[in-house]
Amino acid sequence: xxxxxxxxxxxxxxxTKDDEIFAxxxxxxxxxENEFVSIVGxxxxxxxxxxxxxxxxxxxxSGKVMLDGSTKxxxxxxxxxxxxDMLFDWRSxxxxxxxxxxxxxxxxxxxxxLAEELLKKYNLYNFKNKKxxxxxxxxxxxxxxxxxxxxxxxxxxLDEPFSALDYQTRLNLCDDVYDxxxxxxxTAILVTHDIAEAISMSDKIIVLSSRPARVKDxxxxxxxxxxxxxxxxxxxxxxxxxxxxxxxxxxxxNN
Amino acid sequence: xxxxITNFSLAHKKYVKKxxxxxxxxxxxxxxxxxxxxxxxxxxxxxxxxxxxxVSSPSRIIKQLESMISSGTLFHHTFVTLYExxxxxxxxxxxxxLIAVGLWWxxxxxxxxxxxxxxxxxLPKIALGPIIILWVGAGTNAIILMCVLICIVITTMSMLSxxxxxxxxxxxxxxxxxxxxxxxxxKLILPASMKDFISVLKINVGMSFVGSIMGxxxxxxxxxxxxxxxGGQIFKIDLVMSATFILCIxxxxxxxxxxxxxxxxRN
Numbered sequence: 304x305x306x307x308x309x310x311x312x313x314x315x316x317x318x319t320k321d322d323e324i325f326a327x328x329x330x331x332x333x334x335x336e337n338e339f340v341s342i343v344g345x346x347x348x349x350x351x352x353x354x355x356x357x358x359x360x361x362x363x364x365s366g367k368v369m370l371d372g373s374t375k376x377x378x379x380x381x382x383x384x385x386x387x388d389m390l391f392d393w394r395s396x397x398x399x400x401x402x403x404x405x406x407x408x409x410x411x412x413x414x415x416x417l418a419e420e421l422l423k424k425y426n427l428y429n430f431k432n433k434k435x436x437x438x439x440x441x442x443x444x445x446x447x448x449x450x451x452x453x454x455x456x457x458x459x460x461l462d463e464p465f466s467a468l469d470y471q472t473r474l475n476l477c478d479d480v481y482d483x484x485x486x487x488x489x490t491a492i493l494v495t496h497d498i499a500e501a502i503s504m505s506d507k508i509i510v511l512s513s514r515p516a517r518v519k520d521x522x523x524x525x526x527x528x529x530x531x532x533x534x535x536x537x538x539x540x541x542x543x544x545x546x547x548x549x550x551x552x553x554x555x556x557n558n
Numbered sequence: 559x560x561x562x563i564t565n566f567s568l569a570h571k572k573y574v575k576k577x578x579x580x581x582x583x584x585x586x587x588x589x590x591x592x593x594x595x596x597x598x599x600x601x602x603x604x605x606x607x608x609x610x611x612x613v614s615s616p617s618r619i620i621k622q623l624e625s626m627i628s629s630g631t632l633f634h635h636t637f638v639t640l641y642e643x644x645x646x647x648x649x650x651x652x653x654x655x656l657i658a659v660g661l662w663w664x665x666x667x668x669x670x671x672x673x674x675x676x677x678x679x680x681l682p683k684i685a686l687g688p689i690i691i692l693w694v695g696a697g698t699n700a701i702i703l704m705c706v707l708i709c710i711v712i713t714t715m716s717m718l719s720x721x722x723x724x725x726x727x728x729x730x731x732x733x734x735x736x737x738x739x740x741x742x743x744x745k746l747i748l749p750a751s752m753k754d755f756i757s758v759l760k761i762n763v764g765m766s767f768v769g770s771i772m773g774x775x776x777x778x779x780x781x782x783x784x785x786x787x788x789g790g791q792i793f794k795i796d797l798v799m800s801a802t803f804i805l806c807i808x809x810x811x812x813x814x815x816x817x818x819x820x821x822x823x824r825n
Contacts, residue, residue, distance in 0.1 A: 358734050383734035389727050393749050403735040405745065454735070 307458055307490050308334040313366035316350060318410045326352050326549075328515035329366070332491060334458070334507075339484065341493045343499035343547060344511030344519075345554055350494040353516070357492065358383050359505060370458070382456030386445040386463045390435040396446055397422075397431045402456045414453055421449045425483065441472040448480060452487060459484065459491040465500065477504060477531045498551070501541045503531035510550050520550055581809065593637030614799040622796040623803075636804055637701045639770055639781040642698060643808075646705025647766035651759065653706070654713025661714070662721040662747065663739070680713060683707045683769075696777040704776070709762045716761070720754035721747050743748045765810045782808075 314393050315327035326349040334340050342350055355361040356368050359376035370376045390399050400418050404411040422428045425445055435443055444464060451459060464480070465473045479505055495501050501508050502524065510520040524543060526534045534540060566574075596616045601617035602608040603708050626632035655660060661668040686707060690700045732742050774783025782801040789797030 360730065360733060378734065378736040382736065383731065385727055385731060387583070387727055389725075389731045391746070391749070393752070402745070406732070406735055406737045406741050 305336040306333050307336050307370065308492070309367070309369040309372075310353075310356075311367040311369065313356065313368055315349070315356065315361065316364045317352075319489075323513040327356070328512075328517045330516060330518060332509055332518055332521065334490060336425070336490055337488055338507060339481075339493070339505045340507045340509060341495060341505040342509045342511060343495060343498060343501045343551070344516060345513040345551060346496055348511050348513050350496075350511065351462055353471075354462055354492070354494055357381065357458070379454070379458040381460060382451035382454055383460045384447055384451050384462065384464045386466055388435075388443040388447060390443055390450075391436055395432050395434060396427065396438070399435060399446060400450045402450060414455065417455070418449065418453045421452060425449065425479070433490075438467050439454050439472075441476050444468065445479065447509070448483065452483070457490065458488050461491060461493040463497075463500055464493075466495070466497070471488045473500075474532055480504075481531045497549050498544055499535060499540075500531075501547070502526070502540060503534040506515045508543075508547065510547055511540055513554050519554065520527060520547075524545070529556040563794055571693075611793075615797045618796045619799050620736075621802045626800065632804070635782055635785055635801070636808070637696075639774065639777075639783065639805075640808060642701045642705060642773065642781065643812075644769040645765045646702045646769055647709065647762055649702070650706045650709030650760055650766065651713055654710040654758075655717055655755070657710075657714045658717035658721060659743070661718050663743070668718075675711065675715060679711045680797060684704055684772055687772075691777055695761060697779075700777055701773030704773035705766050708769035708772075709765045712765065713758055713762060716754060716758045717751065720751040724750050752823060756816070756823065759816045759819070760813065763816055764809065767809055767812075771805070 309331050313327055313330045313448055314325075317324040317326055330353070342353060344350055346536050352361065355372070356363055357376070358381050359378050367374050368376065371382060383439060391402070394402070397418075400422070401411075401415065402416055404418075419428075422431060427449070430438060430442070435446065438446065446547065449465070461480075465476055468476060477500060493501065505524060505528075506527065508520075508521070508522045508524065509518055511517065512519045522543065524538055526539065531538065599608075600611075600616045601778040603610040603613060603618075623632065626635075626656070661671065683704065687704065688766055690703050690707075694700050728746055728750070729742060732746055737745070770781070771783035774781040775787055778787075782805050785801040786798050789795065789801065
């Protein structure tokens with residue numbers, strides 16, 4: 304399979320007036336096409352920094368971040384989904400979904416059709432002209448996901464997109480999002496501190512150390528073909544969970 | 559989606575009835591306070607408990623207004639003040655807003671001008687009165703300039719802080735969608751700060767009247783501020799009170815227009 308993303312010995316320092324924070328330490332990994340990769344690590348280890356590097360919002364202090372083999376990152380290939388839904392209250396659901404299209408100058412007719420289709424497919428078509436304030440938390444995140452998918456990104460970045468939701472909504476939305484991503488044949492990187500969520504969604508998990516972030520372990524999962532909710536009942540789920548839990552606890556003890 | 563309920567329970571009817579009753583009471587007492595105030599004023603001056611020479615009285619104000627309406631002077635003075643206020647209001651709001659956009663756009667320029675804006679904000683603008691008159695001459699221009707000076711700094715400061723308070727996450731979202739700075743301004747910063755803009759409008763309605771009346775105190779041949787100063791000088795308190803009364807109505811009308819804009823925007 305094709306390699307979409309490659310980190311090659313990436314280092315990153317945050318500069319402040321009195322300090323230089325070493326956030327990313329010689330990080331190398333890759334992500335293949337159609338793969339769902341999760342990045343887990345202790346809180347504050349620099350997970351969001353990694354996503355910002357991928358999205359081209361930050362540039363590495365040294366090393367290479369390559370998207371489709373190029374270090375010059377084309378932001379149009381990337382869809383970023385945030386912890387909060389970031390919907391604009393003053394725009395209708397439809398206007399929110401087509402926000403990214405408004406910013407482009409190319410012909411977007413085909414993508415508008417895709418937007419309509421996605422809304423219908425994920426039961427939001429009746430809310431097309433409503434304001435986001437009349438939607439539930441789960442629906443809002445689904446709208447945010449569609450807003451991202453409409454731009455047809457090659458690579459989806461998910462920054463703890465479920466953490467602001469209640470438990471039940473969260474599990475259901477995990478299933479939905481997983482389903483959507485697999486159906487639309489997207490490559491995705493999920494950043495989370497929820498181990499169970501990572502195991503239930505991913506093909507591969509990258510475990511990071513605490514700051515500065517290094518790759519501590521890379522685990523390929525053998526749970527394909529089940530929904531995230533079903534995976535939680537799988538016999539091997541517990542084994543994976545304990546392995547990652549052990550690694551993270553170990554990491555926190557050492558600090 | 560939820561169905562709309564059409565057959566309400568008794569409890570709901572009771573609740574609606576109570577709401578209506580409460581609303582009625584508020585309106586009733588609002589009018590009551592006004593009538594009681596005016597009535598008491600009239601009564602105390604009629605019985606000479608208070609000297610109408612110093613405090614005037616509702617009936618004398620009405621008489622004064624009647625004579626000014628029949629001579630046409632009332633409309634003239636009202637129009638002059640309204641004109642100065644509206645022009646000052648518009649110039650200050652538009653210019654202040656544009657300056658705020660400029661300062662948002664360029665962080666370095668913003669940092670350079672920050673202390674100057676703070677000083678201008680704390681400076682009592684009336685202190686500039688003599689300079690204004692020397693520079694633009696006595697009369698309408700000086701009054702409008704005073705009005706602009708009073709409103710513009712607060713407009714710029716309020717709007718700038720509204721722009722800077724915009725959700726960083728949303729800016730990041732637009733950046734991740736490859737938006738340029740102008741698009742971030744146009745699609746996010748300006749619509750997100752609409753609420754703050756409406757409150758700036760509301761503040762400016764009041765402030766622009768302060769500006770025009772203060773300007774008329776300094777230099778004028780007509781206007782409600784002129785009537786107030788003139789009436790004070792010749793001890794004609796009826797004139798002062800009448801002009802103040804008209805000013806109350808004008809200020810309320812302008813505020814009501816802004817509220818109407820606000821409602822329209824919300825829908």
